Amino acid sequence: MSGAGEEAVSMPAADRVGAQAAQWVQRRQFWNWSEADQRELDVWLDEAMGHRIAYWRMAAAFERTERLVVLRSSTEESVLHLRKKWFRRAWMTAIAVAAVVLTGAAAFELSSGTQERIYATALGEHETITLADGSQMELNTDTLVRVSANAQRRIVSLVKGEAYFTVRHDAMRPFIVVAGERRLTDIGTKFLVRRDADRLAVAVMEGRVKLDALNIQAQSPATILGTGDVAIATADRLSVTKKPARELIGELGWRRGLLVFQHTTLGEAANEFNRYNAEKLVVVDTKTASLQINGTFRENDVEAFTGAVQDVFGLQVRNMGGEIVISR
Amino acid sequence: MAETPENRRENANWRSSDAMSVSDLELWFVREVLPLEAELMQFLTHNWRNKSDIADLRQDVYEHVCEAARKQIPDQARAFVFRVARNLLINRVRREHVIPIEAVADMEALGIAIDAPGPERNVIARDELRRLQAALELLPPRCREAFVLGRLNGLAGHEIAARMGVTPGVVSRHLASSLYMLADILYGDRTDIGKSS
Numbered sequence A: 001m002s003g004a005g006e007e008a009v010s011m012p013a014a015d016r017v018g019a020q021a022a023q024w025v026q027r028r029q030f031w032n033w034s035e036a037d038q039r040e041l042d043v044w045l046d047e048a049m050g051h052r053i054a055y056w057r058m059a060a061a062f063e064r065t066e067r068l069v070v071l072r073s074s075t076e077e078s079v080l081h082l083r084k085k086w087f088r089r090a091w092m093t094a095i096a097v098a099a100v101v102l103t104g105a106a107a108f109e110l111s112s113g114t115q116e117r118i119y120a121t122a123l124g125e126h127e128t129i130t131l132a133d134g135s136q137m138e139l140n141t142d143t144l145v146r147v148s149a150n151a152q153r154r155i156v157s158l159v160k161g162e163a164y165f166t167v168r169h170d171a172m173r174p175f176i177v178v179a180g181e182r183r184l185t186d187i188g189t190k191f192l193v194r195r196d197a198d199r200l201a202v203a204v205m206e207g208r209v210k211l212d213a214l215n216i217q218a219q220s221p222a223t224i225l226g227t228g229d230v231a232i233a234t235a236d237r238l239s240v241t242k243k244p245a246r247e248l249i250g251e252l253g254w255r256r257g258l259l260v261f262q263h264t265t266l267g268e269a270a271n272e273f274n275r276y277n278a279e280k281l282v283v284v285d286t287k288t289a290s291l292q293i294n295g296t297f298r299e300n301d302v303e304a305f306t307g308a309v310q311d312v313f314g315l316q317v318r319n320m321g322g323e324i325v326i327s328r
Numbered sequence B: 001m002a003e004t005p006e007n008r009r010e011n012a013n014w015r016s017s018d019a020m021s022v023s024d025l026e027l028w029f030v031r032e033v034l035p036l037e038a039e040l041m042q043f044l045t046h047n048w049r050n051k052s053d054i055a056d057l058r059q060d061v062y063e064h065v066c067e068a069a070r071k072q073i074p075d076q077a078r079a080f081v082f083r084v085a086r087n088l089l090i091n092r093v094r095r096e097h098v099i100p101i102e103a104v105a106d107m108e109a110l111g112i113a114i115d116a117p118g119p120e121r122n123v124i125a126r127d128e129l130r131r132l133q134a135a136l137e138l139l140p141p142r143c144r145e146a147f148v149l150g151r152l153n154g155l156a157g158h159e160i161a162a163r164m165g166v167t168p169g170v171v172s173r174h175l176a177s178s179l180y181m182l183a184d185i186l187y188g189d190r191t192d193i194g195k196s197s
Helices: A013-030 A035-047 A049-071 A078-103 A245-251 A266-276 A302-313 B022-047 B051-071 B077-095 B101-115 B125-138 B141-152 B157-164 B168-188
Strands: A107-111 A116-120 A127-130 A136-139 A144-149 A154-166 A175-179 A182-195 A200-213 A223-225 A229-233 A238-242 A258-265 A280-283 A292-298 A316-320 A323-327
Touching (some): A013 B051, A013 B168, A049 B022, A049 B051, A049 B125, A049 B168, A144 B022, A154 B022, A200 A245, A258 A266, A266 A292, A266 A302, A280 A302, A302 A316, A302 A323, B022 B051, B022 B077, B125 B168, B141 B157, B141 B168, B157 B168
Parallel strands (some): A154 A175
Antiparallel strands (some): A107 A116, A116 A144, A127 A136, A136 A154, A144 A154, A200 A223
């Protein structure tokens, strides 16, 4: 048997930070972890963005090996041996299920220890997810959310994309949606949240939602949104308007695979289609882009849209290397 | 990671103007950037002669990418990461005295590759399990033993030490080395490490 220290791997000096991060992660996972240890780690993480990134990478590698847990066997004797077969069978079922889920809207667990889950949809996909408490969220195309829940609260972090929430209200356990620096707390509700790169849109279909900033120092007062309210928030501004029910229903067309345009400009409509389809629409000039259209289309039926554009406005539509160019 | 309490994740240095919170940035980084690591390493290795710089370059790319992403999430993670990598290499070439001609030439040609779609990233569960097993196989035996006892069989550090008949310090080193190598294998797609060392 080889001596213990022999296999210590030599780390390139350039990646000392990586080696330190690996050390931190193993310390945290396999040894007693006190509050003092946590503080020490926090100090190290705060020292440099590079520390944080290296730590994320190591922690992610550690999390990824979670799947191996079901394979416990070859090195383990006695008790586990008896359960091996059962484990294997359970795992094969788990794989079968996971394979189905992954091809649809990738849902996987970050860790078995906490109630945290990630849900994602690819371009053009939808997925309806029922959470443990009975609340539902419907994810639109290209969306990424993280759900974490404990006894005090339910938190959904909308990292990107759009989701429609039907919340089972629980006064003792608020349902909170976090999107960037903004926070939404339900007060018995159905609401839609869409997060784009530079703005957040919230539409309340039913009930009330409280909208405020995550950071208390931001000193922005909380806004209560009621049924029919649509709030648009950018980094420095918030506007709230009331919309008629008919228009709000249009906003939810995607739940049935539909894009509903009401006095929508051609440019905006093209952008909407582009959210769902790999083949992108490009409207060449601003004058064309500002033409207004009405209508309902299947979100993946770009041809129906371009056909209508040709017929109604007499515009040219050309396919140019993966892009569909609309021009006069 | 996951069991990190929410309150710890919010870093005091984070500015309210940032587009992403610390935990969002972590999620984005792990999901959209880390899966590109194999490609990124290939790119860096092809375009930089001094192989001992590569890990350092990778870290540099990640830092630039994350600094930019916390202000605004890039639409196309892949295109963005490779643009950053390319600019970084160009800047380094400028700083060095000797200009590696082929490196510059390669970078000119790179413009095309950057915007092409990446390989299919949706690994199905079965492949992922196989991949993890293969990664374990690459670890040196003692490292693997420590990691398997800890991760698969759920033993704590001191229990692993007792089982393997070594000191806790040695177990720590084995576990840290295992993680370090696993990250390189799983994300960087490296198969040349472990066994030889």
